[in-house]
Every structure is written in structure tokens, then in C-alpha cells.
Amino acid sequence: MTRADLAQADGTLDVFEQLESEVRSYCRSFPVVFRKAVDWTLWDTEGNEYLDFFAGAGALNYGHNNSMLKAKLIRYLIDDGISHSLDMATEAKERFLQRFKEVILTPRNLIYKVMFPGPTGTNAVEAALKIARKVTGRTNVVGFTNAFHGMTLGALAVTGNKFKRQGAGVPLHHATIMPYDGYMGAEVDTLSYFENYVKDSGSGVSLPAAVIVETLQGEGGLNMAGTGWLRGLAELCRHYGILLIIDDIQMGCGRTGSFFSFEPYGVEPDIVCLSKSIGGFGLPMALTLMKPELDVWAPGEHNGTFRGNNLAFICAAEALRYWEKTEFEQAIGEKAALLEGALQSLIIRYPQLKAEWRGKGLMQGIAFPFEGMAEAVCAAAFRRGLIMETSGTDSEVAKVMPPLTITKTALERGLHILGESVAEVANQFAAQTVPTVGTNQ
Amino acid sequence: MTRADLAQADGTLDVFEQLESEVRSYCRSFPVVFRKAVDWTLWDTEGNEYLDFFAGAGALNYGHNNSMLKAKLIRYLIDDGISHSLDMATEAKERFLQRFKEVILTPRNLIYKVMFPGPTGTNAVEAALKIARKVTGRTNVVGFTNAFHGMTLGALAVTGNKFKRQGAGVPLHHATIMPYDGYMGAEVDTLSYFENYVKDSGSGVSLPAAVIVETLQGEGGLNMAGTGWLRGLAELCRHYGILLIIDDIQMGCGRTGSFFSFEPYGVEPDIVCLSKSIGGFGLPMALTLMKPELDVWAPGEHNGTFRGNNLAFICAAEALRYWEKTEFEQAIGEKAALLEGALQSLIIRYPQLKAEWRGKGLMQGIAFPFEGMAEAVCAAAFRRGLIMETSGTDSEVAKVMPPLTITKTALERGLHILGESVAEVANQFAAQTVPTVGTNQ
Amino acid sequence: MTRADLAQADGTLDVFEQLESEVRSYCRSFPVVFRKAVDWTLWDTEGNEYLDFFAGAGALNYGHNNSMLKAKLIRYLIDDGISHSLDMATEAKERFLQRFKEVILTPRNLIYKVMFPGPTGTNAVEAALKIARKVTGRTNVVGFTNAFHGMTLGALAVTGNKFKRQGAGVPLHHATIMPYDGYMGAEVDTLSYFENYVKDSGSGVSLPAAVIVETLQGEGGLNMAGTGWLRGLAELCRHYGILLIIDDIQMGCGRTGSFFSFEPYGVEPDIVCLSKSIGGFGLPMALTLMKPELDVWAPGEHNGTFRGNNLAFICAAEALRYWEKTEFEQAIGEKAALLEGALQSLIIRYPQLKAEWRGKGLMQGIAFPFEGMAEAVCAAAFRRGLIMETSGTDSEVAKVMPPLTITKTALERGLHILGESVAEVANQFAAQTVPTVGTNQ
């Protein structure tokens, strides 16, 4: 009997099953009712404790109820600070803008205008696409295989996941999906495909307004853009007058080790999308950054009710304190090394699983070529009190994605559980030997 | 010198002008930096006080920092309640679902499955369109002239505002815009126009999957659907197998007097979109309600990072206390009558302005046929410490939209300021006599 | 047993049934194999004779095997004149161009550049739409309810017929279908609908590149544009900078009495589409005429293999002789009067049929509000040796459309047969009294 079956049997999720839409998803993997959380620990309503290797899909990089942020937030509420302000000017927003410039942009020699496009990642992407189309006067935008950019129709059109695309219920237009780095196998230069389509007069693909790309595909299976590839892409864009949009919604805010995931690549995107952990406390907030010369918006040309989530601004400004010094990045790097070592060891320990390491920073995982194996590992982990999710359009990667603030001790504890879980699954899958899922990386 | 000029001159908005995108809009009408707010009162950083007839564009129906909601929110934070949960099951969400059923759905004999489509109105609309298309297998959706449903490409395609549509940068497909009630003048039955297109084999418009409609167009100029018209539309939908989606994002949560704006019409939509004030405290949250037989979603077919904004769930559940008894609705009705009387008096007092009353409940306004007049009224009001905005694609309506919790005293105080503002503008516009803006209602 | 059944029974159409696609249509109404034709008479392989009130759907305005044209054609063939020339210069094409200018354009004070867009009407329409979009830089084109412009995707998108549109297998984009004159009933000014959509900032319909319109809807039920309506449309187009395209493919070449159907209206379209009878002998040929300032095509930007059908050019040039003097037009007018008188008499004779006269020139018909009645009339006529077809998306009009060269005697003979056919059907339908088909005119 699975945990989900148990939950169903004992009525834990009755209210959700009766009242909430069938579209609900994560609650099926983690069939308990959560009540409370601190840093990397959650508790359900029955008092069971869980270690968090999921971090709100990247929205909780600073952990649950981070005490530094929470103190600011409660103080702001007690003082009757403005909660909701659309795009009116508020003290909280002003402070965030100043801090974002001082702590993030200026030290990195980046000059961007900041747009608050609505509180979610898909808003940030839709706004990025709009401005790219307005600036260039072109309609087509290039996305990449296995990319994930959001669920609204504009963002969905540049998303690779066919199941999500199918959900649109309409054909998706004005987008071309090109092969991501490694999509055709390690030896094939997919950029040359793309460039052929751009330069050849018979390719049938019109010059795109922009390219939108993730440096590491968090939902698409932890495929990573190589340095040469991303630099080549940036150069190709520059050469042909195509705008480069980096969707750093999941990979930004330190997930791969640096604030922006593209920093180590040495590329400077024209437009950057941020969301998830930018609000610090898991509160809805998103940004679209654009080079000043691209900021040709007319006032109100894009809007939205929840652009001014001031509780998020308060936490967002405070969270930037992590980025004032280099210790935080260093610590991520150390934990990333520890994590990689543990995962690689696991892979070596079970050669019969033909598993493959993937990722960067505190976004790493193990890809399994056997259908259902990654899900089985995550389910085994959850039974042991560890929250992990899969990645990939075929759920082929077991993903480790803890809060960046996790201690080494907690990280090791979680990795120990993961080890046990892989062992359990390895035993079960002993008989099964034929790979059935493509691993496009 | 205008207040905006002053603000520019004295550097009040320097940070915003330098760092924030040109797309910002409301901060241009209200060029001060807000700090604090309670109920229907805001204060700027210099201590000036403002009366709020805007209510966060409908997101603050229960006022700023509503003390009842705030107490619950702070308590939840102190207890380390889960803040962010994607679509995992949490105690906060469970309680909201239960309360929503008990307080809202059951007493109104409504049976809906509840979907959390992401935290904003446009998410709720995109999800509604997706499921309507999936259920019917059709692609076309009918929206109405002057409708406003959101800024992402799916929602924008059923929005009437050309300036916003133009912002898409691409042609918008899979939608047909039909004339709203009164669009062709009071005497023309626009439903017959629509029905002709549906039933005639030569109309070139394929049978739509759904119709999406607002009962009162909050952004489109306070045009209201007549009872006969909306019932006729519902009957037409039923007859031809078209799903009826009511976008109650701005008009729901009591804005027009009842929890759902469609209650007095006696129609029962297949799908309902809610957002703005559903979270109670101005926190991002949205719902897509659908009849159980329409809930054919596959798990995860639509998703989003901020579907589980538990701080909003806490406030949302608490805010439903206003709807347990009938006193709240009655009070809205009384204030609505007071408001209508005041606006009608103003219109009568200045016949030369050819103004026209519009609206319902605590969403009322005065339409002016002279270009720029409504904006001038709002600017004059702001100079007197009253926050008001315009409505309509030509900003032709001065809109009064206070928190529903406002006292009669405060409401009267604001209306007094509005009276002075109209008087000021009437004097300025004395020489100007030719109507220049169409008033399509 | 119907004639079609008989044909099936006796194997007349075996070859077609076994080898030709199910898409075949007219051969089902006229289930015989035709061999020979002269002027307005056809013979089948069994020697039966038929009178032609169909004229190749308007492609045979000068009759079958018109002796004047045939002589030229045979001479050209004997002389080894160029048959196929793409868009190379040939003597035959040169002569056509000169004659078209001298006989048609100059006397009517029209100045157009002539484009050979491919040999069919839908080619002419696709070319017209392309150049309108190129010139204006806009994408949307307005077509009208019940319009018919062709089967390729560009032309189909501005066609009203839902059955034909459905055949596309894809949603059709970049077009808006507006109500044709009379679509909402005689008393409703449909132009005001259209203008509202154009001028109102909240109508959701972007400024169109062009409007494409027929003066009389030959396939759509013989609905006719009133003079005031078409002039108003032309004025509206001029006012808003929209190009006016008149699709004169079926109504041009004299069908309604003048060479261009729009002549009596006093409007001057920006672009004109011609085909069907322009080639004179029923040979594939089409023209797109455009005002010289619109001729911004790049060489080869639109092309096609059969643009240079020189056999058609030879006949086309010769056919223009009909237009050198006014007698031809006068004769059409006289026959049109005779035809109208006969149809009106029939309508009066059978008031129980609630029939309605429609049309102009030698394109007239009787609309029946009873489903299947017009088809029954045409079937009865065919059994009597008269070839007629229906018009309208519900086949609700019995259409009379003889060669323009028909003699009065032959016309009267056909009308006599039509009278008998209506009588037969009136008897059959005696019991049926409830109108079931909308007559949108």
C-alpha cells in the first residue's frame, strides 16, 4: 500500500479530493497535510517531521520562515505598512529598488531597468516577450527543447513540454523550438542547426525577435548549457540582432551558486526574468530586467493587480543581505561539492542503474534511464521523511534542491536518506535491465 | 505646476524614475511615496493623509491592514505556518476550502470544484480558457467589447482594449470579440448579433468553446450587463452548448453588493474566475471555479509556483466571516444608495458636463463625454487628498470604488471632495462644449 | 427513384464513383456524362440536350464554345502560338493588356496595374490580400458574412461559409467577419457595427489592412449590397485608411449588367479581383488589379506556374469585343428585366412558398424559406433538361445564371421549365408550412 493509498484510506486528504480540482499534482506525491515549517524542516498535522530537498521548487532558497526575513515582515505588518499598491510608489518598493541596484546590479557592472510585471514567473516571461517583440517589430521567438517558461499562452508557446503545451487547447504560435545544448547527443553542435535556420534564405524560419533560454533546465531534466554553447548563442544573437532573454526564474537568486546563473558564463543578456526566490519568503513576486535602451514601454501597456506585493518587497530587500558578502556564495559552492560527491558515489555504487549525474550548485540530480525509477526513488525518500521531486518531461531525474541556507549536517542527513532510497529502488529494479527512456543530454 | 511636476522637481520619485521601467502607470497619477495604510486611509512618507476611493483596483475590498485579518496573519507567521506550498496540501488551504464551501458555495446552492491556477486574475482566466477548450474540443472563445481579462496572451486575446492588445506584439488568435450589452446604443439588442453569428452557417465564426463575460466592466467604462441580456446570454450558451465563464475578478467578493456579482441575475455560470479581493488582505491569490463535470484536468496539466500562497489562504478564510451574516451585504447596499444619490446630484448640478451615471454597488462612476475630463477630476481629487482612478479605454469615467468596509462618514467625506473636484473642473471646462469621446453605453 | 439513383443504378457514373474523390459535388446534382456544348446548350453522351442556366458558375458568360472566341483559339493553335509562358512576355499577353486598357479601363477612367496572380479566383484573392498587407503593414483583413472568396487558406479566412472554413482543418487567422448589408435585417445599419469596431478603442479588433467585399454574393445567397451601404463602406475605408478590395470574380465581366459590378455604385476600389469569365472561353485565368501606387511588389514575390495561360489570353482579348459598344450591356439589361418579371410572377403565383426574389442582372434567384425546396426545384428542372444550381450556405436560393449571350427565346424557354419545376415542388411541399431556414437578407 503506497503512502498515497494510505492517505486516501485514512481520509487525510478528503477535503482536497472533494473540493479541489483534479489538476492538483504535488499533493499526490506528498499525501500529507503540512502545517508548519522552519528553514529546511516541515511538519505535517500529525507532527511528523520532513527534511526539505525541494525548497518550494526554487521559491524558498532562503528556507521556510527564515527568521531574519520573518522579523522584518512582522514588523512591517505591525506598523501597518502598505500591503498592496499596484504600481504606485511605496517606501518598501523604493527600498527594494535601491538595494537591488546597490547589492546586485552595480557590483556586477549590470545596468538594467526593473519592471514589476505581476507576481509570477510567467508574468515576467510574457512581459519579456512583449517588449522584445515591440522593440524589434518581429513576432517569432525562439525557445528550446525541454524548456519551461510558464503556463500562460505566451510563455507556453516557448515551452518544450508537450503535455503542458497540449493543455493550451489551441495551437501555439509565434514561436520556434530549437534544440538545446546536447539535445542531439554530446557530439552534435546544436547551435549550428539554429544558425543555419537564421542565416539560410530557405530555412522557413523568420528572423526571431528574441531567444529565451535557461542556463540549466530545472523542469526539463537538469540539462545544462555549456559555456561555449551559451557564449556562442549570445554571439549569434548579437550578430543577427536577436535579443537574448535569460529566464533565471528558477536558476537565479543563487540556485547554481551565483546570484544570476549566467554570471560564470560571461554573457550579458538583454532581458532577464526573475521570480521564485526573489521575494525571499516564498511570497509571489517577479521582475523583468531589461537594458535601458529596450525600455520603450508606454505607461500601462502591460499591467496587473498584484505587481505591488509590498510584503514581498520587504522580504526581498532583506534577503539581499545574503549577497552583500561573498561567504554565502562560497558556502553554496562547498555544499554543492559535497552534494555532487555524494551523488556521484551513489551512481558508482549502483552501476546497474546506468544513472547519470546532472546539474550545478544546489540544483543537482540523478537521471535514470528506466521509466518510473526516479519517481520511485522520490517516493522511497518521502517514506523516510525526505521531500524530493523529479525533473524532466518523463520525470526521469531525481532532483536535489534544498534551501541554499541548509547546513552541511542537514544536507548530509538528507543524502543519507537518499542513499537508502536508491538502495531500496535498486533492489526492486534488479530484474529490469532494458533502458526505456531517452536521456537527451 | 502639476503635482506630478512638483514630484519630479523635488526628487520624490527619483528612485523610480531612474530604476523602474517606463511601464509604470499609477505612480504617475499619484506622485507620492506611500508608506502606511489602515482601512480606507493612506499616508505618504511626508505624513500626508489620503482617503482611498480606489481600494487597490478592487483587491482591497476589506480595506488596508484590516485588523481582523492582520491579527490572523501575524499569528500564523509567529507560529511558523507554511508560507509557500505549491499545490501541496496544507492546513491553511484545507481550512480555506472548507470555509469557502460552507460560507459561500453551499448557501448559494452552488457546486463547484476549486482550482488554484496561480495567484493572479490572468492565471484564473487562462486556466478557465484552457479547460473550456479541453472539455469542448473547440478553440474559439468569445469575449466582449471593452472587456478586460488580463495581460497574458490567452487572456489578452479575449480583452477588448486595443492599446493593451497592441502590446502583445503579435496578432491574437482563437478569439472573437462580440458587442457587449449596450455597445450599439441602448435600443440595439447585441445578443441577436451574437446569436446570428452562432447559428448562421455563413457567419464565418465557428461555434465557440466558451463565452467569457463581466457583469460590470470595471476597466472598460463601467458598462453593465442588463438582467435580460445576461440571462439571454446564459440561455444562448446553454442552447448551443457553449460554456459560460463569468470573470468576477473585480466584481466578485461583494463589489457590486453580493458575493458573486451574478447572483441577482439568476444565472449559474459553468466557470467562475475570482481573484483580487479573494485573498482579503491584498495578497496575490486567485481561483477558477468549475462545475464538477468540467473538471477533466490531468494532474499538473496547468501549474505554477505561487499557487500555494498560504498567507493569502489564512486571510481569505478569515475574510469570509464578513459573508456569514447578511449585515455586510445590507451595509454595502446602503452605502451604494448613498453613493448613487451623491453622483446623480453632481450630474444634475452640472448639466453642461453632459455627464452620465454608471455602475452598481460600490463600483460607480461618472462618465464624461469630454476628453480628459475624468482624468482632470481624479487629479483635482488627488490634490485634495482623495485617491480615485478613471475607467474606460479612453479614461472617460471617474470611478468611485472604496473599500466595502468604509463608514458612511468617510464615504461622505470623500464624496464632498469629489464634489469640489468636479466643480473645479467644471469651471475650467466652461468654454469647451463639443463632446469628443464616444460613450458606448 | 431520383435521377442520381438512376445514374448509379445504370452505371453511368461508374468511373467517377470508383476513381474520383468523394469531394466531387456538381456531378451529384447532374448525374449524366456531358460530351458537347454550344452557347447555352449541352449534350450528354446519350444525346440528351440541356439548357444551361448555370454558365459554369459564371465562367461561361459568353457561352460554351463561343464561335468568335473558338475561331481565334483554333487559329492560334494552328499557328503554334505560345501556350504556356509563366510570366514571360508574349504577344498574346501583350495584346490582352492593350485591349484591356483600351476597352475596359480607359473608357471607365480607371487606372490600375494588372497582375496575373495564377489562373484561378483564389489566386487573385490571395495576391490581393498579400499586397494589401504589405502596403499597410497590417495583418487583419475584414470579410463579410456569407462571403465566398476561395478555398486556399488566405482566401478561406475571409470567407463566411462555415462548412468550407471547417474544411481547412486549422483555425483561420488574421481575418474578421463583419455583417454584410442586410445581415441583421433590413432595418439594421450593419456599417455602424463595423465602424464601431474600427473606431472604438475597446472593440478588440485592430485596424484592418483591407476590406474584401462582393457587390452581390453569388455563392452566399444572392445578397446584394445597397448603393448607400457600399458607398458608405468605401467612405469608411477611405476615412480610416483601409484598402477596399472588390472581389468581382463572379459578378464582374458583365454578370450584373456592367463590366465591373461596382460601376453603378460610383465607388472605385483600390484592388479588384477578376477571374471566371475573364478568359472568355472558360479557360483558367485571373487578374488582380491594383491602383498604381499599391504596386510595391518585389519581382517574383508572388508567382505561379500557370500565370501565363496564353490560350486564355487569346480568348480574353477577343471577348472584350463584346464591350466595345453599349449594345451588349443593353441586351443584358433587357434580359435581366425579362428574368426578374418571370421570377416575380412565379413568387406571386405561389404565395404559400413564401419565396423571395433576389439578385441583379443575369444573376437572379428565388429564395425559399423551406429547407430543401430550392434543391428540389433545381432537381425538378434538371429532370426537364434545365441546368440550374442553388446558392446560399443552406442552399436556400434557386439561382438563374445563364450565359449573357443567351437569346430571349432560350431564356423564356428555360423560365418556362423553371415555372413547371416550381409548380411541381409547390405541390409536393403543400403540406409543409413551417419556415425552417433563416433568410438573412
Add this chain to the structure above:
Amino acid sequence: MTRADLAQADGTLDVFEQLESEVRSYCRSFPVVFRKAVDWTLWDTEGNEYLDFFAGAGALNYGHNNSMLKAKLIRYLIDDGISHSLDMATEAKERFLQRFKEVILTPRNLIYKVMFPGPTGTNAVEAALKIARKVTGRTNVVGFTNAFHGMTLGALAVTGNKFKRQGAGVPLHHATIMPYDGYMGAEVDTLSYFENYVKDSGSGVSLPAAVIVETLQGEGGLNMAGTGWLRGLAELCRHYGILLIIDDIQMGCGRTGSFFSFEPYGVEPDIVCLSKSIGGFGLPMALTLMKPELDVWAPGEHNGTFRGNNLAFICAAEALRYWEKTEFEQAIGEKAALLEGALQSLIIRYPQLKAEWRGKGLMQGIAFPFEGMAEAVCAAAFRRGLIMETSGTDSEVAKVMPPLTITKTALERGLHILGESVAEVANQFAAQTVPTVGTNQ
């Protein structure tokens, strides 16, 4: 002074320049007025003689005024045979259907239903796409880089040529352009690229209804599908339930040596498009062949005025006599060998031109990597009385495409002129050494 300049100077083309649209194209390459033609010889109005290596872009495979066909045509005209019949049954059409079955389909063990989709290639393609979408219920169709399928919007969407696509004036939807064989260089298997997109759940490209492909890209630069590639494509289609459409409009009717170009490949397409030389005499005619189980058309779902061009049916039926015995195919093969030998010799003689041989059957050419060189060769040939055109989106290939009926003597005469022309150009281009045009094959 070029011949075009001369023509302009002496007024030869005055009528065309004044009256015909700027879109005209071939008449700019061949600036004379043609009058007469027999087999492979043309004469202009001044009596100059030209040898035809162009064959009406493939519409004149049996030569100009083929005496066998002409005799039948004149006889039919004299007998007042039906000229124009829409899709009514005629004796001429019946005979064509029978002959097509007996001579072409049955001997090749092919079973197809025959559709007359309108008289041009683009009609045949649009009909093929419609039925493929109807049968599968899917919307997306895959075309290939450098493909050419027609100028109407449906066919244009699967065409690779960007200049032609741009001419649409609207974004083209419902199509994906995949790399043709050799597009990424000889060593890259482009089918694996395609298959990745089909099978991978994250590729963003939905399962296509159909693939449309040419075996040899006549307009796209004479790129040829390898046997393995085309068979692999057919297998891929079969495996995934995708319909295979072969566009044999230019390559069919013997151009590459066999009646259908796909015969030597051993593949059996689901749908075949034919046009150009199917009518035999250069008269507009086209066919869409489809496997019987795909013939789910409703009557009249696709139609068109010129589907019944009986003059073409007469010639088409007669032309099939060439295919009754094997001699015709053998002769093509012999001439093809002669042609290839001559072209290869030329390439070897001028190594500095870095030219490359391409093609098959009597569709061969020389690709030049230097911009403008192929055009220069054709211009030089025309000055010597030889009509040749270029191929390729950058006009990089000088194409030899004589009537299939040409004698070896005439062929050799033309090749001699071609040799002189290449020599002339080689001298002129002596100084120029840097390749500037991509040769994607």
C-alpha cells in the same frame, strides 16, 4: 548594356512595363516578346530563335505545341467538346480517369483516389493539407528547408523560401520546417533531428498530421533526397502515424526519369500532388491523389471554378501514351546521362569556379558558390539563344530542364551554348575568389 537594358531602350517591353505589375519576374530575365513555339524551340516577335532548357518550369515536359497533343486538342475544339465543367462528369474527364488508372496507377500497383483540386499546384497542395488534417484531427504539418510548395497561405506555410514567406504579410502558422536531407552537411543525419522532435516529450513540436516533401527540390536548389533518407522518412511516418505527402508537381510526369519521382525509392506516399506537366500541353491542371481510406471528403468541402479544364483533360489523356511503353523512360535516362556527363565535364574544366553538380534525370544543374554567377551564366546563355533559369533561394544553381522529348542533337547543341556561357562567365569572374553563398547540399 544588358539585353534587358536594350529591351527597355528599344521599347520592346513598353506595354508590360506600363500596364503589368512589378511582380513580374521571368520577363526580366528574358526581355523579348515571344510569339511562337514548337517542341524545344521558341521564336520572338522579331523572328529570333531560342532553344528551351526551361520547359515552362516543368509544365512543358512534352514540349511546346506537341503535335500529337495539339491534334487531339484542335479536334476536340472543332467538335464543340465541353471546355469548362467544374466537377460535372464529362467524357473527357472520364477518359482521363480511365487512362490514368490503366497507364499509370495499375502498372505500378498503386491504388489512389483522384481529386481535381483546382488547376494549379498550390491547389493540389492545399487540398492535400486539408485532407491530411481532417483525417488525423491534427493541425501541424512538417515541411522542409528549401522546399517550395506554392504561394497560397496554406502551401506557403510549408515552404522554406523566406522571401516568398515574407510576402504573405502575416505570420504563417500550423507548420514546422525540418532540415532536408543534407541541410546540415553530408555527414549529418537530419532525420534523427526530426525524429527527436517527434518522439521526445519535451521537443515542443506536436505530432504532425503529415509531412510534405519533394524528392528533388526543383526551386530550392536541386537538393536531392537520398534513398536511405526518404525511405527512413517514410518509415518514420508510418511508425508515428504521420501521413506522407509527396509533392511531385515539378518532379513528377517523368522529369527525373520515372513517371512518379518516388518510384525508384520504393516508398509509397499516402498522398501525391501532381500538376505542371500532367495536362501535357502546358494547360492548367492538377491532381491530388490519396489512398482510398483517406478519401473522407464531404461533397463540396473543397471546390474551385477551374477544376474541370477539359482541354487539359484531353491533352493529359493523350500524353499518357508516352508512358505506355518503356522507351520513353529509357530515352530520358540516356539523355540524362549525356547531360550529366556534359555538366561534370564543365565543372572539371573550370575548377576555379568551385562548381558542384546536382540533380537527376532531366532536372540537373551546376551550383556555384559565388553570388550572381549562376544568374550570369543564364544571362550569357540567353544572349546566345538558350533559355535557362536558376534554382535556389539565392539563385545559386544554373538549371538545365529541357522538354523530355528533346532530341540528343538539340540537347547537345544547348549544352554547347551552355559551355560557351560558362566560359564567358569564368573569364569575368577570374579575379573573384571568395565563396559567398552557402551551398547547403
